[in-house]
Amino acid sequence: MGTTGQRYVSEVNGAMEQGRSGVRRILAALRLTVVSGVIGAALAALVVGVILKDVPVLATGGGVLVLLVLLAFLGGRRGAGRDEPPALRTALARIEDLRATGGETADVPVTFRLTVAPEPEDERPAYRVKISQSINLVDIPAYRPRGIAVVEYHPEKPWDVRIVTRPTPEWSRRAEEAEIDSAPESTLARDPDGGTGAWCLLVLVGLLAGAALVVLSFRGELFVSGDAGDGPAKPSSSSRTFSTSTTVSGPSSSLLTFGRMRVTAMELEARVETAYVTSVTIEDHRMAVRGDSALPPAETVHLQSLPYELFPGLVREARTTLGVRDPESWRIDVTPGTGGGVGPRVRVTVSGEEGTAHLDADAAGRVTDRRAVEVS
Structure with a gap:
């Protein structure tokens, strides 16, 4: 197969992987929203049960929370029993750009834009990645634009890249002799789960929606309980x-x-x-x-x-x-x-x-x- 055919296969595989990643993110968002809604409803049921002194509602809310904790515990044990994740791979990377984002300590946060060139046996083309890593002030002069650095990356998470600040002599020699062409900007690898703010918003929306559903279901009893209590009415x-x-x-x-x-x-x-x-x-x-x-x-x-x-x-x-x-x-x-x-x-x-x-x-x-x- 020629170079054009290999590039076409890589693009097709990349498109399929992006499609599968999008489906997984949608399913994860739906699952997170549903679970958050159930937790919010259970917590609201506890509060409503206490206010109304309704034992069934209180028991239902507590039972749901206990069930969720049990399911989370079983899920954690099942996840712990899975196979170990694949080991990190070592590769060379071209430094396209770098920028220090602080300087109050000996280790300075530096933002790198890299072109990572995996080894041929990895069957992965070179790609771009943007990372942030703390580098000691003494070592910063060793990193410069268009220079070559030794990196480690996760084979299943190509965006998870770290610069090896103390490579072995063999990799140091290879970095000195290597020449790596810049990968197109379109190959930039991103973490599909990097938007933590969106996930937090989903959790908050789910919690509030679940709680609101329970409160609205008992709004009549709650309002009556607030207007006509067991004790004498208090003057306004x-x-x-x-x-x-x-x-x-x-x-x-x-x-x-x-x-x-x-x-x-x-x-x-x-x-x-x-x-x-x-x-x-x-x-x-x-x-x-x-x-x-x-x-x-x-x-x-x-x-x-x-x-x-x-x-x-x-x-x-x-x-x-x-x-x-x-x-x-x-x-x-x-x-x-x-x-x-x-x-x-x-x-x-x-x-x-x-x-x-x-x-x-x-x-x-x-x-x-x-x-x-x-x-x-």
Whole structure:
């Protein structure tokens, strides 16, 4: 088969692989949305069951959550029993471009654009890839545009490429003697699962949709329960202030664990008998709320409307991007917005030897402001 035929076969195989990858992504998105919806419905069923004192609803929500945990455990064990992933392959790569993105430490993050040339036995044509890797300041002069570097890549994930900073003498010799032509930009390999923001949005939408479905199903009972309680009716002019907190303990009880914040918020909501509060404070093992029943809803924070699933990501970003190299503590403070349709304000504060820094986010988890540690 000639060169043209080989190129045609490679293009056909690449198109088929992209098609299969697209189908897998659609199926994964559907599965993630359904599972998130079921989790949201189960959590909402727990809250509704507590409010209405409905044991069947409470048992159903708890049973679904236990079943999901069991299925996740069995799936993890099955995944652990699979064959080991194929070993990384070593190859040469042409450095098309590089750009340092920081310089505060000895290891500098550098963005590389490479043309990877797999070995002939891999039967894969050369392709482009964009990676980010930390390189020691001393070694940066060794990497230059149009230079040759030794890399390792995953045979089933061609976008997973890392530069070998200390290659063997044999590969070093081959890199010095090799000449690699640039691959077309159209061959750029991308991670099909790289859009983590889209996956997080799917999880959030699924959780909210599942919870809304359950709440709407019991809206009649909930409204009646709120209008005609067991105790005497309270005058509309009466008000009360409240403050309560809860502490979680155990080796894996951090509130950064997925789902732990929302469950804890539900517990606090049941304790204070309202979802409208004036402040929420979250630390690693403690959550506290304050409120005043005399305030209108527009001047409060609704506990179940907060994007708890996005808070761990905000904490991680604050701990790694604000100049606090070894954070000793973190705290999330949620307060009502300033009015005019502005939602609650979320502030993440981290502290360490360098000082205290914080970032602000809106009710959707988008960062709106940063205040890094001031370097003297």
